[in-house]
Amino acid sequence: MALWSGRFTEGADAFTQRFGASLPVDKALYAQDIAGSKAHARMLAAQGVIAQEDADAIAAGLDGIKADIEAGRFAFDVNDEDIHMAVERALIERVGDAGARLHTGRSRNDQVATDTRLFAKQRCSDLMRANLALRRALMMQAEAHFDVILPGCTHLQHAQPVLLSHHLLAYTWMLARDFERLVAARRAADASPLGAAALAGTTYPLDRQMTAADLGFSRVIPNSLDAVSDRDFLLDLSYACSVSCMHLSRLCEEIVLWSSSEFGFIELSDSFSTGSSIMPQKKNPDFAELIRGKTGRVVGDLVALLVTCKALPLAYNKDLQEDKEGAIDAARTLEDCLVCTAGMVETMRVVPEAMRAQAKKGYLAATDVADYLAKKGLPFRRAHEVVGHLVLVCEQRGCGLGDLSLADFKAECELFEADITGALDLESIVAARTTEGGTGHAAVRVQLAQAKEVFAADEASV
Known part of the structure; x- marks a missing residue:
């Protein structure tokens, strides 16, 4: 009954x-x-x-x-x-x-809101721990392969050489922002609606502060109508999950590319790969692909909740029964994806020689050659034009910038001298990026220390 x-x-x-x-x-x-x-x-x-x-x-x-x-x-x-x-x-x-x-003195309206907030707080903490595990794996690989150079890309085209450690740390900063969003979602959920009853409070002498403290809430929601109808905290959680999944999708896209025969930058552990039912040679990055695919599911959970909450009058409406399934799914999916990605990153084998071989292709020294001329007084736009023509010469000859003679360089601009060869060395190119946040060895060491400091603070907050 x-x-x-x-x-x-x-x-x-x-x-x-x-x-x-x-x-x-x-x-x-x-x-x-x-x-x-x-x-x-x-x-x-x-x-x-x-x-x-x-x-x-x-x-x-x-x-x-x-x-x-x-x-x-x-x-x-x-x-x-x-x-x-x-x-x-x-x-x-x-x-x-x-x-x-x-x-x-209680309604299912404030009861379900209380349950859901407690659940959201717990899931935020679970996700924060999974986030930290992936960041730890990325920093571990960055330290283990600190000096490895690979081609940095824009538009998926070779652009400039960067340290692999610098590349991996970029993802730790994305994840650090994801952590902040989870902290914000947990803070949003950390308010007690219990005692709001159906919508208007109650005639019983309830002590809302007592139940809030008992349940670990930091505060009481001051308006009973808002207390039973607010689901912003679930939107915050779903949004945090969506952005984090998007970041994982980006990382997994690179894992898929890097593990391919065309790149060969990494080899995934057998534990995070699958084979083919017909082609015995295959080693597929199925789990990276699956994480990439699950991102759409989590984004869908966010959109569904946004649409559910649209145009709801105060206070509680049965529509809000639809608030939990998507949020539960988004949190569970993100946690699984974080765990899986951490496992892939921690166990993958880096192939430095393949990265270096590709870093020698695509005229990655071109910007540094232009900077060489600019530092000698040539306007950068003119230097850009000179080096662009040198690249055209290389393409016509089927060679690289490092294969050109000093005479070839001087034919384009008299400012070139014998020391131009120093601008073509990969280690020198990378090391010269000393600006804060750059890919130079010294700058990345500072960045790694910063990432560890932020990681330690985040770890202490869970």
């Missing part, structure tokens, strides 16, 4: 009962629901609304229900619309009238 059956003369139709049920999704919040109910019961007893023995019976009953759910012994009833009704039904069956007093 439904908890509101006193108002109705007919039972729910079987289809509409199934259609309106959220139990398949929100039973994932059983622990949060039980924690919220225990805190509410303790507060009711402290305020003299219910007897202490009732509060004790409620707590014991809820502990038993939680143990049964976790052991797989709990029997959900066909009439259980959601986890809240399932737990309350079982509680009343176990402890009688004491269980029936639990809902005093």
Whole structure:
């Protein structure tokens, strides 16, 4: 029998009962629901609304229900619309009238909002830990292959040589921003709606500050209408998951490219590769591809929630039953993707010689040759034109800039001298980028130290 059956003369139709049920999704919040109910019961007893023995019976009953759910012994009833009704039904069956007093001064509206906020806070913390694990793997590879040079690209075309460590650290900074978004989402969820009741508060002398502190919330939501209808915190979580998945997709795209025969920059561990059912030679980066594909799913979860919340009048509306499935899915998917990516990065084998061979192609020294002329007084735009013509000469001859003679250089500009060969050395080109945030060895060492410092602070905050 439904908890509101006193108002109705007919039972729910079987289809509409199934259609309106959220139990398949929100039973994932059983622990949060039980924690919220225990805190509410303790507060009711402290305020003299219910007897202490009732509060004790409620707590014991809820502990038993939680143990049964976790052991797989709990029997959900066909009439259980959601986890809240399932737990309350079982509680009343176990402890009688004491269980029936639990809902005093509370609505499912503030109850579900409380459960969801507790769940969001926990998932943010879980994701922050997974984020740190991937950043640790990236920094480990950056340190292990600090001096390795590869071609840096724009438009996926060879541009300038960079250190592999510099390239990998770029992803740690993306992930550091993802961490900040998760911190913000956790902070947004860290406010208690419990005690707002259905929408207008209640006539019972509830102590909302007590339940907020009991449940680990930092504050109470000051407006009861907003308390039961706000889902911005879930949007923040879903957005954080979407951006993080987008970053993982970018990294995994490079893993797919780098592990291909055309690049050969890395070799993935067998544990993070698959084969072909017909081609015995294949070693496919399936998991990197799958992470890339799952990004669309997580972005879809965000869009679905945005559309669900669009145009909802105050306060609670049944539409908000659709708030949890996407957020739960987005958090679970991101966590799996972070774990998988960390495993790939940690176990991949870097092939420095392949990276260096490609760094020698594509006239990566061209900018440095132009800078050489500019430092000798030639306007940079003119220097750019001179070097562009030198590249054209190389293309016509089928050679590289390093294959040109001093006479070839002087034929284009008299400012060239014998020391031009120093501008064509890969190590010198890279090392010369000493500006803050650049790819020079000294600059990357500073950057790595900064990344470790931020990592340590983030790790301490989880």
